[in-house]
Amino acid sequence: MLVRRWLDAAGIKDPVLRECYTVCARAALRERGGVGWVGTLAAPPERRAHAAAMTMVILEADDRVDTGPPEARLRRLDEWIDAWYAALESGGSSDPVLHAAAHACSTVFDSPPRALMEECFAALRRSWEATEFATYEDWQTWATGSSGASAVLIMSTWDALGEAGQVGEGIVRGYGDAFQMVDCLADLSEDLREGQLYLPLEDLDRFGVRREDLEAGRWTAATRELIAFEVARITSGLPALLDSTRQHPWLHRYAPAFDTLTRALCSAVLAAGPSILRCVAVPPTGPMVQAGLGLWRAALAG
Structure with missing residues (x-):
């Protein structure tokens, strides 16, 4: 209907x-x-x-x-x-x-949008070729160039983006990048089965986590600390991102929903605990419904 x-x-x-x-x-x-x-x-x-x-x-x-x-x-x-x-x-x-x-x-x-599609296609090819990242900056760079989420959000808000131009697109991309990175955490088990590990190797070394333990599904206190560290690093950038939307009323209507979605997935990753090495972390229905209604209202208001 x-x-x-x-x-x-x-x-x-x-x-x-x-x-x-x-x-x-x-x-x-x-x-x-x-x-x-x-x-x-x-x-x-x-x-x-x-x-x-x-x-x-x-x-x-x-x-x-x-x-x-x-x-x-x-x-x-x-x-x-x-x-x-x-x-x-x-x-x-x-x-x-x-x-x-x-x-x-x-x-x-x-x-x-056609250029965005080309960007996504190129990123998909890179994602197949990239099996690991040495540093957090390498992971961020990959996420920025690989975020299908950014392309989708830009096209979804296409009618309104003219008001904010490149600044607005940059903000939307910021949310897309954050969503892309936490999605890597949520999909950790699937990626490991494909021989891919998106967590920075320098962070594994920092916490004393071995790749072979992750691949074998061995959950340790060090692994818990590593996942919590990566989630905290992603969420730490969300307040500034939300604040940057205040100068653009149309985008500020969307921002709380984007923020809720990202935080819900982050919470699901943390709540998964050892199971994150066996299956994909799925956020609970409540925050998803809340965010969905927020997107719905923002689109109607725009």
Whole structure:
């Protein structure tokens, strides 16, 4: 019902397009608290279908890097990227996600979102090649260039970003980077199974944590201190980020929800304890609902 309302608000009447956008919106909303869910709710009603379509292009690309036989992942990513550009060139595709996203680019978005997509594709390739980071600064640099969350949030708030320009985009990217880094902590067990470790090696040395212990799922007091340290370092930057939005009323409406989402995931990482070495840390429903309502209200107010 809600998706139909968003399609009506966007003026999308073609039955094929409506079905393709519906596929995108439902997929984006499926993972509560994930970047697709956040990005879709952050967009104003008349742009939610478009935001969902663009988001799903990124998430489908990410899925190709994260799943399937390792030796085939980069090939599958390249095939998806080629199909994306072909859809842009022709104005459509037999794939519902690409068909809807091509329509979104031709009717709502222009070159900057396309540049964001290229940035995401390049970052996905780097994320496959990067298996560990020596320093915290290396991790931060990777997060800044790899955050699909930033691209999604920028496109979701596209209509309003003109007011704040590059400053506003920088703030949105700040939240995206924070979300990307805490997401690495939440996904620690999955990444370790893929042979990837995003925690800085200098921090492992500082706390006396061995990579082989993490890979074996051995939880120690040192591991607990390491995770708490990384979470604290991420959350320590949130107050200044929130304060920086006060000069931009439209963005300040979104900021509390972005802050709540990031802190909820941080809390889930800490609460997971030893299980974080076995499964993904998932935030509780309450804060997610609170943040979702905050995004919803901010989009309507904007």
